[in-house]
Amino acid sequence: MPTESQPPEGTDSSPAIAAGHWTALERLREIFLSGQPVRGSYWTCREDLEAYDATLGERIGWKWDAVLDELGRLGWCPPVGPLVDFGCGSGVASRRVLGHGSADRFTEIRLIDKSSLATGFAASRLRNLAPGIRVVEAGSADMAEVMAGSTVLLSHVLGEMLPVARRQLASALAGAAAVIWVEPGTHADSRALIAMREELLGSFHPVVPCVHAARCGLLAVGQERHWCHFFANPPVGVLADPDWAAFAAHMGIDLRSVPYSYLVLQRGEPPVPGPGDSGERTRVLGTPRIYKGFSRLFCCAEGGVGELELPRRLDEALYKAIKREEAGSLFRLRSEAGRIQSIEPVPPTQG
Numbered sequence: 001m002p003t004e005s006q007p008p009e010g011t012d013s014s015p016a017i018a019a020g021h022w023t024a025l026e027r028l029r030e031i032f033l034s035g036q037p038v039r040g041s042y043w044t045c046r047e048d049l050e051a052y053d054a055t056l057g058e059r060i061g062w063k064w065d066a067v068l069d070e071l072g073r074l075g076w077c078p079p080v081g082p083l084v085d086f087g088c089g090s091g092v093a094s095r096r097v098l099g100h101g102s103a104d105r106f107t108e109i110r111l112i113d114k115s116s117l118a119t120g121f122a123a124s125r126l127r128n129l130a131p132g133i134r135v136v137e138a139g140s141a142d143m144a145e146v147m148a149g150s151t152v153l154l155s156h157v158l159g160e161m162l163p164v165a166r167r168q169l170a171s172a173l174a175g176a177a178a179v180i181w182v183e184p185g186t187h188a189d190s191r192a193l194i195a196m197r198e199e200l201l202g203s204f205h206p207v208v209p210c211v212h213a214a215r216c217g218l219l220a221v222g223q224e225r226h227w228c229h230f231f232a233n234p235p236v237g238v239l240a241d242p243d244w245a246a247f248a249a250h251m252g253i254d255l256r257s258v259p260y261s262y263l264v265l266q267r268g269e270p271p272v273p274g275p276g277d278s279g280e281r282t283r284v285l286g287t288p289r290i291y292k293g294f295s296r297l298f299c300c301a302e303g304g305v306g307e308l309e310l311p312r313r314l315d316e317a318l319y320k321a322i323k324r325e326e327a328g329s330l331f332r333l334r335s336e337a338g339r340i341q342s343i344e345p346v347p348p349t350q351g
């Protein structure tokens with residue numbers, strides 16, 4: 001059972017769902033679950049965005065918290081310059097980034113969405129949160145120009161884009177300074193994000209979750225059924241909150257399970273050091289499988305992806321932390337014949 005994380009400053013953990021919001025939420029949920037590209041816009045009025053922002057959007061915010069916490073632990077900051085929120089919707093992604101202490105790095109926030117209702121809503125929320133930063137609704141401006149030299153945020157947008165729009169996006173993103181991208185943790189969304197990674201690697205170095213800059217190991221023959229995904233924790237209080245419980249029951253969503261895929265890229269020097277003395281940087285994907293006396297971790301390292309066995313006796317405290325999903329997903333480890341010989345979290349736990 002996942003544990004709960006602390007909410008970042010400024011978030012209210014109880015969703016204010018007005019009686020009239022349910023119809024909009026049900027309609028939106030149907031569209032999102034279909035996993036099909038969307039023609040036109042599904043935002044019909046400001047109330048749609050309010051309903052989304054308080055619930056489905058807030059849940060997406062928990063995934064952003066997990067990604068931004070990890071970037072903070074690794075000491076990575078977005079470059080100074082403009083911030084772009086592509087497919088901004090209600091603006092969850094950019095508000096989360098500002099809430100994680102990066103506000104002083106951004107000279108301007110540029111909002112892109114095919115719906116002007118969405119950019120208007122996101123802009124008004126952002127202006128309240130950060131009155132000192134200029135917020136621009138990019139409208140029909142040239143996307144490559146808007147993104148050039150910027151940190152571009154993308155969140156839960158890829159699955160609804162037509163192939164032609166994906167190609168235009170990839171070409172505009174190639175001029176960005178950094179990309180922070182969060183998608184649902186499904187097989188299809190992860191695979192779509194991996195395809196984008198491969199396309200963008202010519203212009204960027206991966207920061208997280210990748211531990212190398214070579215072709216993604218999940219593209220190797222035989223790995224088709226796997227995908228790159230992780231789990232975020234809801235903030236403290238959510239699982240006991242009656243409003244969240246009503247939302248979960250009504251929408252058929254399990255709030256304990258918040259799967260996501262993500263990708264952070266930057267231009268310039270590679271941020272991820274290569275193999276070090278104490279073992280190769282290794283990312284554990286998905287959920288560890290726990291057995292009596294050992295667990296199996298699906299691992300990604302420069303040499304490829306595959307399952308490794310972690311004996312409980314190797315490090316009892318770390319084994320328990322991994323079992324409780326409290327150890328993060330990045331490690332330095334050595335293995336021999338499919339069995340882990342040494343393992344240490346990255347960054348190392350303070351003792």
Ligand SMILES: C[S@@+](CC[C@H](N)C(=O)[O-])C[C@H]1O[C@@H](n2cnc3c(N)ncnc32)[C@H](O)[C@@H]1O
Nearest residue numbers: 057087088089092113114115118155156157165
């Ligand atoms: C599921 S919402 C996600 C909103 C927000 N990024 C979040 O994570 O909460 C997807 C958003 O992407 C926008 N969108 C979809 N395709 C787009 C495209 N080709 N260009 C710009 N915006 C797009 C939609 O209008 C919608 O606001």
